[in-house]
Amino acid sequence: MKSKLKSLGxxxxxxxxxxxxxxxxxxFFLIFAYLPMPGIWVAFVKFDFAKGxxxxxxxxxxxxxxxxxxxxxxxxVRNTILYNVGFxxxxxxxxxxxxxxxxxxxNKTFRKYTQSFMILPNFISYVLVGVxxxxxxxxxxxxLNAILQMFGQAPVNVYENAAAxxxxxxxxxxxxxxxxxxxxxxxxxxxxxKEMLEAxxxxxxxxxQRIRYITLPSLRPTIIILLLLSVGxxxxxxxxxxxxxxxxxxxxxxxxxxxxxxxxxxxxxxxxNFSTAAAVSFIQSIFGLVxxxxxxxxxxxxxxxxALF
Amino acid sequence: xxxxxxKIKTDFSGRAIQICGYIFITLFAILCLIPFIMMLxxxxxxxxxxxxNGYNLIPRHFTTAAYQAIFGPGNVIIGSFFxxxxxTVVGTSVGLFLTALTGYALQRxxxxxxxxxxxxxxxxxxxxxxxxxxxxxxxxxxxxxxSYLAILLPSLMSAWNIIMMKNFIKNSIPxxxxxxxxxxxxxxxxxxxxxxxPMSKPALATIGLFIGLGxxxxxxxxxxxxxxxxxxxxxxxxxxxxxxxxxxxxNSMAGQNIAIQDLPLETVKMATxxxxxxxxxxxxxxxxxxxxxxxTVGSVKG
Numbered sequence: 222m223k224s225k226l227k228s229l230g231x232x233x234x235x236x237x238x239x240x241x242x243x244x245x246x247x248x249f250f251l252i253f254a255y256l257p258m259p260g261i262w263v264a265f266v267k268f269d270f271a272k273g274x275x276x277x278x279x280x281x282x283x284x285x286x287x288x289x290x291x292x293x294x295x296x297x298v299r300n301t302i303l304y305n306v307g308f309x310x311x312x313x314x315x316x317x318x319x320x321x322x323x324x325x326x327x328n329k330t331f332r333k334y335t336q337s338f339m340i341l342p343n344f345i346s347y348v349l350v351g352v353x354x355x356x357x358x359x360x361x362x363x364x365l366n367a368i369l370q371m372f373g374q375a376p377v378n379v380y381e382n383a384a385a386x387x388x389x390x391x392x393x394x395x396x397x398x399x400x401x402x403x404x405x406x407x408x409x410x411x412x413x414x415k416e417m418l419e420a421x422x423x424x425x426x427x428x429x430q431r432i433r434y435i436t437l438p439s440l441r442p443t444i445i446i447l448l449l450l451s452v453g454x455x456x457x458x459x460x461x462x463x464x465x466x467x468x469x470x471x472x473x474x475x476x477x478x479x480x481x482x483x484x485x486x487x488x489x490x491x492x493x494n495f496s497t498a499a500a501v502s503f504i505q506s507i508f509g510l511v512x513x514x515x516x517x518x519x520x521x522x523x524x525x526x527x528a529l530f
Numbered sequence: 531x532x533x534x535x536x537k538i539k540t541d542f543s544g545r546a547i548q549i550c551g552y553i554f555i556t557l558f559a560i561l562c563l564i565p566f567i568m569m570l571x572x573x574x575x576x577x578x579x580x581x582x583n584g585y586n587l588i589p590r591h592f593t594t595a596a597y598q599a600i601f602g603p604g605n606v607i608i609g610s611f612f613x614x615x616x617x618t619v620v621g622t623s624v625g626l627f628l629t630a631l632t633g634y635a636l637q638r639x640x641x642x643x644x645x646x647x648x649x650x651x652x653x654x655x656x657x658x659x660x661x662x663x664x665x666x667x668x669x670x671x672x673x674x675x676x677s678y679l680a681i682l683l684p685s686l687m688s689a690w691n692i693i694m695m696k697n698f699i700k701n702s703i704p705x706x707x708x709x710x711x712x713x714x715x716x717x718x719x720x721x722x723x724x725x726x727x728p729m730s731k732p733a734l735a736t737i738g739l740f741i742g743l744g745x746x747x748x749x750x751x752x753x754x755x756x757x758x759x760x761x762x763x764x765x766x767x768x769x770x771x772x773x774x775x776x777x778x779x780x781n782s783m784a785g786q787n788i789a790i791q792d793l794p795l796e797t798v799k800m801a802t803x804x805x806x807x808x809x810x811x812x813x814x815x816x817x818x819x820x821x822x823x824x825x826t827v828g829s830v831k832g
Contacts, residue, residue, distance in 0.1 A: 232642045232643060233643070235642060236641055236642050236643045238717065238718050238719070239635040239638060239641040239644070239718065240643065240647075242631050242635040242722070243631075243632050243635050245631070245632070246629075246632040246692065247647065247650065249686060249687050250650065250654050250687070250689070252667075252672075253664075253667075253683070254654035254659075255654070256659075256667055256671075257659030257660075257664050257666075257667045258657070258658070258659040258663070259659070259663075260659040260660070260662060260663020260664075261659055261663060263662050263663065263666070270670075273670070274666065319555065319558070322547070322551035322554060322555055323555070325547050325551055326548065326551050326555070327548075335556065338559040338560075338563045339555075339558060339562050340814070341562055341563065341566065341811070342562050344810045344811075345747070346747035346748075346749060346766045346769075347747075347749075348747075348749050348766045348770045348773075349766075349769070349803055349806060349807065351770075351773060352773060352799065352800075352803050355773065356569075356572070361581070362580065362581055362582070363584070364568075364584065364585050367584045367585075396561065396562065399558065399562075400562065404821070404825060405825055407822070408822050427542070427543045427544065428543045428544030428547050429544075429547065461750065468774070486661065489661060490754070495662050495666075498660075499660060499662040499663070502660030502661055502662055503660065505660070506657055506658060509657075510657050513656055530652070
């Protein structure tokens with residue numbers, strides 16, 4: 222034990238210069254990431270602002286039971302997972318498609334300009350996306366209704382149509398992420414070995430065959446790693462997207478658009494119900510961690526090189 | 531390769547892909563661009579026309595009334611604009627510097643504790659205390675409610691950015707570069723400032739853009755921690771409030787000699803959106819040439 226401590230002391234002495242360089246980051250994460258972790262305790266107490274986190278009366282699993290019994294939790298988890306699956310599948314497909322097309326198109330100027338336009342949505346805030354979506358869908362001067370009227374159709378009130386929102390949210394998410402995501406895949410394509418493509422060309426492979434058997438398989442590592450990262454976040458709803466497009470007070474749309482994040486936010490900010498919010502947060506954190514560990518474990522077994530840790 | 535490209539006859543599937551590709555990409559790019567054009571047009575539109583006849587690609591009745599209202603006396607929006615610029619500049623410079631510094635230290639092979647520190651950072655991406663704990667930390671324990679620090683501090687660094695920076699330096703700058711500098715008597719910190727930073731432009735541009743966008747687009751923490759007692763709130767929060775409570779502008783103009791019914795709310799909303807977007811569009815071309823290489827080298831796992 223003593224010698225171990227001694228060698229640790231020696232290592233720290235040797236590492237001193239580098240540890241000092243890391244010190245701001247270590248303090249930062251200690252305060253903003255580690256310090257809040259014990260705060261998960263709020264999930265197990267009847268939180269009283271005056272008494273603080275650890276002074277509030279302990280209720281055990283009472284908060285969790287309450288939400289689970291109301292049936293709310295199941296709906297929230299289902300919505301969150303289904304939305305994320307929809308986001309991941311559609312985004313991955315379109316981003317790969319665009320990257321492959323960019324790789325085939327020979328006109329560099331065309332690529333440069335279209336890439337710049339397509340990345341714009343990625344750079345704007347969801348507040349602005351909310352402005353756009355309201356301009357498109359509202360029923361006083363909305364663009365959608367103007368188009369419908371042009372074709373002699375009756376106007377629709379999108380904000381009262383719960384069934385439309387899963388499609389709208391998936392499409393908006395697709396629109397916002399396509400440009401950036403395709404650049405990530407395109408960057409991976411730029412790094413690939415061109416020799417095989419040339420050889421296939423000489424052997425008479427058509428463009429489609431070359432994409433199918435050489436280019437697409439070369440994206441495999443990138444696809445697996447990005448999928449792994451998104452599956453790890455499958456229990457985390459994109460709060461900004463849901464909150465800015467749907468709003469917080471639209472009861473009609475709540476069943477089809479409420480996800481864990483929006484529920485936690487409402488419980489805390491609108492209803493000041495800290496314990497309920499923390500209980501849902503706790504479930505999300507624990508199961509989120511399990512999902513990450515399990516997917517990583519599976520990838521480690523099947524493709525050891527691609528596992529995250 | 532370039533020269534014989536035209537000599538080899540493109541097969542049919544190749545031509546079909548080219549044609550479909552140009553059409554699809556063009557359409558998608560237009561779809562990405564149109565909302566911005568309509569927003570710009572609407573900000574110069576006459577208020578009544580916008581409300582009654584809706585959006586158009588070019589303004590039907592051109593007017594600068596919305597911008598006059600924003601830049602006019604007593605309006606907080608322009609103050610918010612400069613406050614957000616200041617926040618973004620300070621946050622991005624400090625955050626980027628610390629991110630690069632940590633990333634550099636973590637990839638040094640002679641730093642024995644690098645794996646322990648990396649793990650310490652990595653755990654934060656796997657598990658968090660959640661919204662309630664974060665809210666209580668900021669408001670109750672750090673007492674930062676209604677302080678700009680509540681917006682500035684939490685977004686300074688992220689584990690992902692540090693990992694990306696670390697990978698970039700590891701993959702693109704050989705350790706011998708640092709060694710050579712240190713044989714000449716430089717300390718690791720001086721090496722970092724004088725040698726590594728100038729060699730890391732693509733990563734600095736890319737990660738700097740991410741951090742900068744994070745600050746510029748920030749509204750969530752602002753919504754949680756800044757209430758109406760703060761005069762100049764971040765621009766995105768101002769925009770959010772404009773959308774969600776029409777009364778906001780009326781309040782912010784209280785005491786001014788402007789008749790409330792004359793205030794072009796819808797077009798002011800659009801003009802604010804334009805002001806909130808222009809800096810981003812101006813910033814991107816400056817970092818564009820580094821962007822693809824920054825993403826490529828940094829994203830390699832390791």
